[in-house]
Amino acid sequence: MMATLRISLPIIIGQLGTVMMGVADNIQVGALGAASIAAAGIANSVFFLFALFGLGTLSVIAPQVATANGRNEKMECSMLLRAGFRLGIGLGILIGLILLFLSLNFHWFRQTPEVEALAVEYLQIISISVVPMFFFMAIKQFSDGLSHTRVAMVITIGGLLFNVFFNWVLIHGKLGFPQWGLNGAGVATMLARLFMAVGMLGYIFRSSLFYGYINKPPTGYSFTPLLKKLLRLGVPGGFQLFFEGGAFSGAAIIAGWLGTIALAAHQIALNLATITYMVAAGISSAGAIRVGQAVGIGSHTKIVRAGTVSLALSIAFMSMACFVFLTFNYSLVRLYIQDEAVVNLGAALLIIGGFFQLSDGVQVVGLGILRGIEDVNVPTVIALFAYWVIGLPLGYVLGFTLNMHAQGIWLGLLAGLTVSAILLTIRFYTLTYKMKASKHLRTMG
Template sequence: MKFLRSETIHESKLLLKLAGPIIVGQLGQNLIQLADTLMVGHLGPVALGASAFAGSVYIVFLIFGLGMLAPMTAMFARALGQEDHPRGGILLRHSLLIAGGIGSIITGILFALLPHLHIFGQTPEVLAAGSEFYKVLTWSILPALIYQAYKQFADGLGRTKVAMYVMLVGVLLNIVGNYLLINGYHGFPKLGLVGAAYASLGARTFMMFAMVFYVHAHPQFKKYLVNPWIHSFDKQMLKNMIRLGIPNGFTFFFEVGAFASCAVMMGWFGAVPLAAHQIALSLASTSFMVTLGIGIASSIRVGFELGRGDYKLARHAGFTAIKLGGAYMGLCGLGFLAFRHWFPTFYTNDVDVIAWAAQFFVVVALFEIFDGVQAVAIGALRGMSDTQWPSVIAFFAYWIMGLPGGYLLAFHLGVGPIGIWIGLLIGLIFASILLTYRFHRLSKRFIA
């Protein structure tokens, strides 16, 4: 028992050492959206609701692309565990091809969708304000995915601080850009809501170029980039990466798509509940970024140990990470419950928006622990190159149980807007149980 306890403490330290910079980087990614929400909030509920609507449509497609690239982190880690350094560079080259291809496709889809945004049933004022914001934001898809490919290369090799520093500078640039372009200070044009989109585009473009320069210029990556950069592609490797990436992309899509669909449904109740929804979601997403960092660390640890052939330790690393994620999010849930009337005041002085947000935070407090467990379990499974079943589980949990349940509660059983959040809670409960069980069965099979 003492041995198991010491092993758990040791593994927790390894996970947190890996996860720390990743968490800062993930928080930075979310802080770009959080800064937009905070700095747009003073423009009023319509602008806040418009950014929530446009951002929700945009983020679903971005997340699919990020999900396609996510399994690469574990592949880089496994190559490191096998001490096959040149393979890391080859994997990077192939992941960039995927990032460029899927980024171009997503950008085309988003622009094709632009004239048809009215199908989501938003109020005319929200639709009018959100369309231009959406258009500018769409251009940031490709730089965001190229940055992500390089980030996962560095993360998978254990160089997690690289992307952290790049992201922090990107966040600062985004905040400064928001300040100048939303308000028109110091001779810059006063663009209002659209200014936030331009600031985000500028920050993500900077992050892409900074990451490309760092990886190719720093000596620590030279042993991975030994092959000529212009090199023939391995069709089988590319096929395997896409085979892993597409289901994982759909896993991300199903979860984030469910949250985005909830934002659309919330808009049917009007701009005030939608603005409150955006406030609750932005804070919940910020807490989630820490868990997502733990999930990425679990993917790296599980992938690395599998590369070394230590299946028992890979299982131990996964379950330790799941426990850490659940415990952290449980504490966050208590914080949201205790300060549910205070947190919304960071965004707005509108008493109706604050009242609705406080109600939503009651449900957020309940679902935090389940959200943490499912996020880390997905990461652990990704470390085992298991992406197909998690996508099936995500579809069932969110689109068969969660969304229909929320719709029925909100619109047919008289619960109102909070019913949509209860539906999300239902989906997360199913996802956390099924994904954890999947990791248990699969990791047990590895060591049987």
């Protein structure tokens, strides 16, 4: 357990730093009114719908590096880093272009005119930031895979402080800069992500922690086979997060059909739930690394132990998060906005959010530990089924057909997360049992 905690705590802090950029944006934008916070919410929902695909694809790098390092293959680790550079930049350009295209057709999302007018330019600005965001993530995955997780943590915290400062400057027009409002928050986020990418790149090439792992490719080396492997293992992981994130983005879109108040309340409650989710996601990343290390050294016992410890840590934390959401729901929403209509609805949504904390924590760790044993295809099908066959359709029926409105949408999300958590946990223990019975440690994803 202590080994998992040592790896996971810096990842968790780094993940929290990343999501706190969104929290800071929402809190600082909240002073501009419900329309601005709703616009930021819907634009970020669209952004992360596609960004999550790239982040999920890149997340396969850390367990691959951990497995290679477990075999003491330093050259393979170095090639994974360089392949990650290529993959991160390529995915960033592709997804950035998709986001720019969507910003030009934002009317597809059927939002109120006021929200749409604010959201379009903001989405165009943050879409540019996806390239440095993915470049940073590729390097972070390499560093995390070697269990040097504090590096990204420190740089992410620096990025957060950078973002908060420039939010203050650009949103409100301080220090001689023009007052850009919501667009100022987008520019600040873009600059912060660029800062993080440059900082991470500079650190790994200068730090003694990575001596022996930063090697030039051998003469005639082709990255094509390695990139194909990363895509084969990573793309299903990208779709896992796309299906999950897509359900939440879809929920934001249909919440917007209920009006600005409903969308603002949804965004605030989801923003708070995302904070706790990122802690569980940090534990998931650590679990994937620990499982990958166990696969590298060939220990079935350590594979099962690493997965079980990760699940237990996530359940423990998310139980505490559930208590906080149920007890302090009104106070938490008022951190963002004082509009009583938004506060009352947001607090009601946090009650439901409190109950889906456990399911959310278990399902994200389940994805991580399965990724550690290279099982990626079946979890993708599970994610598709849980969120798009159960979660989002049920949320629509409850919200619109049965007139439960935003609360109905969130009950649908709760159902999808619960189904995903149950199926992924069963999948992990079933596979590891089969691995032990067949006396081999590799499973086809």
